[in-house]
Structures are given as structure tokens and as C-alpha cells.
Amino acid sequence: MLGMLREPHSGYDIKKTFEKSLRSFWRAELSQIYPLLQKMEDEGLLTSKAGASEKGPTRRVYKRSAKGREQLQSWLLEGPVVGTERIGYLAQTYFLANLKDDDKAIEFMQDLRTYLSDWLASLEDAEDEWRANDPGYPDKLSDESFYPQLTLDMGLAKVRVGVEWCDRSIARIRDRQAKRNNA
Amino acid sequence: MLGMLREPHSGYDIKKTFEKSLRSFWRAELSQIYPLLQKMEDEGLLTSKAGASEKGPTRRVYKRSAKGREQLQSWLLEGPVVGTERIGYLAQTYFLANLKDDDKAIEFMQDLRTYLSDWLASLEDAEDEWRANDPGYPDKLSDESFYPQLTLDMGLAKVRVGVEWCDRSIARIRDRQAKRNNA
DNA sequence: TTTATCATGTAAATTGTTACATGATTTA
């Protein structure tokens, strides 16, 4: 939130940024965002201003304070946040033998492959669009765009290996099935 | 937990499994595990038995019930759990421009690279040991070992791309620095 | 006139972390 609030944005705007640019590695619901904005303002990390909106209720925009900027910097200086990932589909994969029907396991992997390849397609679309609209892509980007591009690069790499892994895994499950039927 | 409790294990055992075999994609603290075991027993998903231990307090082992087994299966049949990942270091990377000193960003990436390459080494060690002790590795594993091996395979692939991405990113930040100094 | 989008929030429940608290046995 501190990272996004260099310029003033509403809770609704922040949600859109989560969905548009950060969804490869972070999500948050509006019901988490709104209370947190209030709490951060109480703590002096943000300031807010109410203003008219084109549609719907009054829009309240938040912006980080000097204290907020400092806190963001010290978070970055603390070093990489690691070791907290939880990947639900890998936890499931680990225990897939409990299905006791390899066809169900293949189905699981195919569903996962579909999800990941759709995701890959959407990242590739985002990259194509970026390349088409920004002549500096990817080697002459502004500071503001460069680091986000690094995360897109990682998103693409990560999702590609995910798809490959699904393909490899499906082939290996089939192979085991074939061996079992021969025996 | 349901996946692990096909055979009876204590909370302490479960914690060790998290640290040894699942830590690439899931972690849990003892202070979460113990209350959850009790809650799941209350819900009829687990049964427990107290027994003597070699050291320390009485050991209580839990095992899943028929209802627990069914719940595990229906979780697996619901399809892959996706879209919930939160990758802290990528959230930080996205906002690294806020450091306003590229050397600090390089340091960040180097720290991350160290973490990931240590992790890779430990996964490779685990694989080497597995290969040395199990003549069926990796193509003739039992059902019980096959799916866990798939998650190890993914862990290796994922961490390798992470290390490569760090290297690529460090080079690109340096490149930008050099261009800036020439200008 | 229905649906989508804009826009804000609260309430209840669940989940998870950090810190605290205890105590036995084995090994260095």
C-alpha cells in the first residue's frame, strides 16, 4: 500500500492495481484494504482527502506521508521477505496419491495446466501491449517502470516453468499407468 | 494435516514433515498445529491416542478418521487451489525504485540470490540422497513417493528460474547504472 | 430495465504469528 500511494489513490484504485499489475504475487480484498487505509492513516503513515467522484459515493484518496515513505524504505532495506510462500496446488500435489485413481490426478494436473497457461497468455498480452506502447521497452524504461518490469519478467518465467512441469507430470503419470497395465 | 495423518503422528512429527518435505510450498508453526489438531479431533476428522515418549512429556499421536480421509479426497477433487500466493520479495521488487540508490537494489537482489541458491543446494542434496537410497528414483517410485517427487521436481525448477532471474536482474540494474554514468 | 462499474464500508469468523510457559532426557 505504501508503495502504491506515492500519488493519491482511493481504496478502489488500489484494488485495481492489485488485480492489474500485482496479481502474480499479491492479492487483497477491498474489505481488507479499506480498514487498513484507515489504520495506516491513524498511525500517521498516510494522509487522506475526500473529493467528488464521477459515479457513486464520495471518493476518498490516500497518499503516503514522509513517515510512510521512510517506513517503505526501511521495509525494503530489511532485505527480501522470503520463506512465507504457501502454494496450495503443490500441497495438494504432494498428497495426490490419496485419490487412488490416476485419472483423477491427471484431471487435476490438466486443470492446473489450463489455469497456468491462461495466466501465461494474459501476462504475454500485457507484455505485448507494453512493448507496443512504450518504445523504451524493455531496456530503456524509466525508474518507475523498470522494477515493475522485473516482476513481469519473473512472472513470465515462473508461469512458463509451471506449464512445462504440468506437461511433464501428466506424461509421467500416464507412463506409470501404462506400466501398471502391462504388468 | 489430513494428508500427513494417514499413519499416526504427533504435532511435533507434523512440524518436522513441514520443515523437511513441504517447506518449499507450505510452513506451519507448532502454535498453529496443536490447536488445529484438537479442533480437527473435535470435528471428528482425527482420532488421537496418548503414548509414552522417549524424552519429555507424553506424546499424543493423531490419525485421520474415515471422515477425515473423505474430506481430504473431496479437497483434492475440488481442483487445484490457485490464486492465493503472496510472494513478498516480488512485492518488494516492484517498488524497489523507492530506494533511490541502485546499489541498494543490487544488494537486495544479491541477498535474494544467496537465499535462493542455498535453497537450491539443499533441494539438490535432498534429491541426491533420495537417488542414492532408492533404486527406483525417479521413474519407478511407489505411489506414496511419486507425488512427493513431483513437488520436489517443481521446487527444483522454480528455484532454478529464481536464481537465473536474480542474475539477469542484477546485470540489468548494472547496465542501467552504467548508461546513466555515461550520459 | 437490468447489468456493469464505481465506490464505500461493517461484522463475524477464521487463520496465523509471536511470545510465553513448562519440563524431561540426552549429549558434549
Place this chain on the structure above:
DNA sequence: TAAATCATGTAACAATTTACATGATAAA
């Protein structure tokens, strides 16, 4: 005798999700 490991748990707090609740405007 100190540290490591085995082993269990509680308390306080923090974070997060799901469901609920409202209502305006614009486009199909």
C-alpha cells in the same frame, strides 16, 4: 553443567476472508 532435542501447550495479537449492506451512474 550447559545446550540441544523432544514434547506439549496457552495467550495476545495481527491478518485475512466471507458475507453482508448500501447506493449512485452509465451503458446495453
